[in-house]
Amino acid sequence: MTSAESATRNGVDAATAEAEGSGLSPWSALVGVPHVDVAPHPGPITAEIALPGSKSYSNRALLCAAMAEGRSTLTGLLRSDDSYWCAESLRRLGAGVTVDGTTVTLDGIGRRRPRPEARLYIGSAGTTARFLPGLLAAGGPGAFTLDASRQMRGRPMASLLLALRRMGADIDCPETPDAPPLTIRGVSMLGGPVRMSGALSSQFISGVLMAGPLALNGVHVMIDDHVVQKDYVAMTLDMMEQFGAVVEADPDLTDMRVETGGYRPADIALEADASTATYFFALAAVTGGTVTVTNVGTETRQPDLRFIDVLERMGCRVVRAPGAVTVAGPADGRLRGGLDVDMRPLSDATLTLAAIAPFADGPVSIHGVAHIRKHESDRIAVICAALAALGVSVEERPDGLTVHPGRPSSGVMETHDDHRVAMALSVLGVAAEGVRLLEPGCVSKTCPPFFDLLADLGIGVTRG
Ligand SMILES: O=C(O)C1=C[C@@H](OP(=O)(O)O)[C@@H](O)[C@H](O)C1
Numbered sequence: 320m321t322s323a324e325s326a327t328r329n330g331v332d333a334a335t336a337e338a339e340g341s342g343l344s345p346w347s348a349l350v351g352v353p354h355v356d357v358a359p360h361p362g363p364i365t366a367e368i369a370l371p372g373s374k375s376y377s378n379r380a381l382l383c384a385a386m387a388e389g390r391s392t393l394t395g396l397l398r399s400d401d402s403y404w405c406a407e408s409l410r411r412l413g414a415g416v417t418v419d420g421t422t423v424t425l426d427g428i429g430r431r432r433p434r435p436e437a438r439l440y441i442g443s444a445g446t447t448a449r450f451l452p453g454l455l456a457a458g459g460p461g462a463f464t465l466d467a468s469r470q471m472r473g474r475p476m477a478s479l480l481l482a483l484r485r486m487g488a489d490i491d492c493p494e495t496p497d498a499p500p501l502t503i504r505g506v507s508m509l510g511g512p513v514r515m516s517g518a519l520s521s522q523f524i525s526g527v528l529m530a531g532p533l534a535l536n537g538v539h540v541m542i543d544d545h546v547v548q549k550d551y552v553a554m555t556l557d558m559m560e561q562f563g564a565v566v567e568a569d570p571d572l573t574d575m576r577v578e579t580g581g582y583r584p585a586d587i588a589l590e591a592d593a594s595t596a597t598y599f600f601a602l603a604a605v606t607g608g609t610v611t612v613t614n615v616g617t618e619t620r621q622p623d624l625r626f627i628d629v630l631e632r633m634g635c636r637v638v639r640a641p642g643a644v645t646v647a648g649p650a651d652g653r654l655r656g657g658l659d660v661d662m663r664p665l666s667d668a669t670l671t672l673a674a675i676a677p678f679a680d681g682p683v684s685i686h687g688v689a690h691i692r693k694h695e696s697d698r699i700a701v702i703c704a705a706l707a708a709l710g711v712s713v714e715e716r717p718d719g720l721t722v723h724p725g726r727p728s729s730g731v732m733e734t735h736d737d738h739r740v741a742m743a744l745s746v747l748g749v750a751a752e753g754v755r756l757l758e759p760g761c762v763s764k765t766c767p768p769f770f771d772l773l774a775d776l777g778i779g780v781t782r783g
């Protein structure tokens with residue numbers, strides 16, 4: 320990262336964010352903006368749009384490139400809080416990270432640890448929080464501290480830490496059991512076989528797999544139950560292979576082996592973020608418009624692209640191509656309800672679906688997403704409360720919700736430091752009476768330009 324990149328021009332000063340336990344970063348937008356008003360949009364939204372890079376691929380690629388010995392080049396990087404803190408952690412570890420726009424040149428360190436007492440801060444990034452501990456424990460000698468934002472300190476880590484410790488990892492939690500800050504000793508994790516649960520987070524599984532190439536014995540992961548959002552594990556294995564790792568997995572991803580042997584550098588073009596795309600497809604759906612996202616398509620492994628299948632069930636017309644997707648709102652102008660959707664494989668899109676559900680002609684039920692109560696906020700509780708506050712009838716269940724048809728009123732909404740709450744409620748506001756979002760800068764976790772992109776579509780956005 321160049322010094323210009325770490326300056327405070329647009330975002331917050333990194334040292335201040337870290338001292339305050341915030342997830343914001345020098346790449347944040349809307350810092351200090353107390354609220355944003357999103358206006359209702361009178362007509363159909365029709366646009367072609369290229370979206371920022373995938374968070375999941377950006378952070379996987381940064382980590383794999385840093386753990387390779389030699390130079391990698393990544394293009395299409397997502398410049399957001401989560402990727403800033405990932406890149407910054409790797410720089411503090413001694414990797415050479417130069418970011419120029421959305422291109423990263425990364426001189427990896429392999430198993431070497433040039434700064435064996437590094438103190439790392441990963442902000443609110445679940446990916447880095449779950450992927451880095453294993454890489455540190457399996458890599459070269461050193462005693463590292465890994466800290467996280469207040470929000471991330473409260474998210475689950477226990478089954479990941481248990482699995483890593485079973486493979487020898489020396490990881491302590493000096494402040495709170497099974498929560499950052501973590502102290503991690505290098506060369507402690509030898510690897511080998513381990514049984515794990517994937518019922519709470521797929522990231523735990525990815526975190527163990529990614530450590531495999533650095534561990535003396537590789538890793539052999541056996542899943543005891545099921546993996547929520549299994550496609551993210553497939554994305555991990557894919558990216559690892561692109562960086563030269565040798566992996567073997569059964570089709571169900573319940574038995575996976577990774578050989579020791581390290582990572583090799585690679586040049587990777589990162590695709591756009593399919594989770595971000597869901598908000599733009601949803602805008603087409605609720606306004607009777609047509610939106611084409613030009614840089615993610617059916618070739619992706621990102622599960623959230625399957626949100627288009629849900630929209631199709633709701634009466635939207637979808638045109639699929641390998642590198643682009645078009646969604647058009649229903650020809651008769653009314654979304655179809657009366658469906659019950661298992662959102663477990665694509666749970667980041669749950670809030671997008673909940674936000675458009677009031678506009679359907681029958682109830683929309685969502686199930687299978689109990690684990691999203693442990694994401695950036697208790698997402699089921701938060702979206703139910705938000706819909707109810709806007710006058711929409713909603714039933715909350717432990718693993719989902721049912722939303723009934725109704726026209727939401729306008730309102731002043733908390734965003735709960737959750738980017739997906741802010742982005743989903745924006746879509747709802749556009750389709751109904753508008754909405755005021757408090758602390759809108761939280762969108763910077765995965766899409767700092769979100770409100771600029773809305774404005775580019777002709778939507779009224781006013782900063783408070
Ligand atoms: O590995 C990844 O990149 C992700 C995995 C998912 O998390 P969980 O499996 O913890 O739900 C997803 O919600 C998150 O946004 C990104």
Ligand SMILES: C=C(OP(=O)(O)O)C(=O)O
Binds near residue numbers: 444694
């Ligand atoms: C759950 C999410 O993030 P994280 O990578 O922090 O888990 C998300 O982006 O919706």
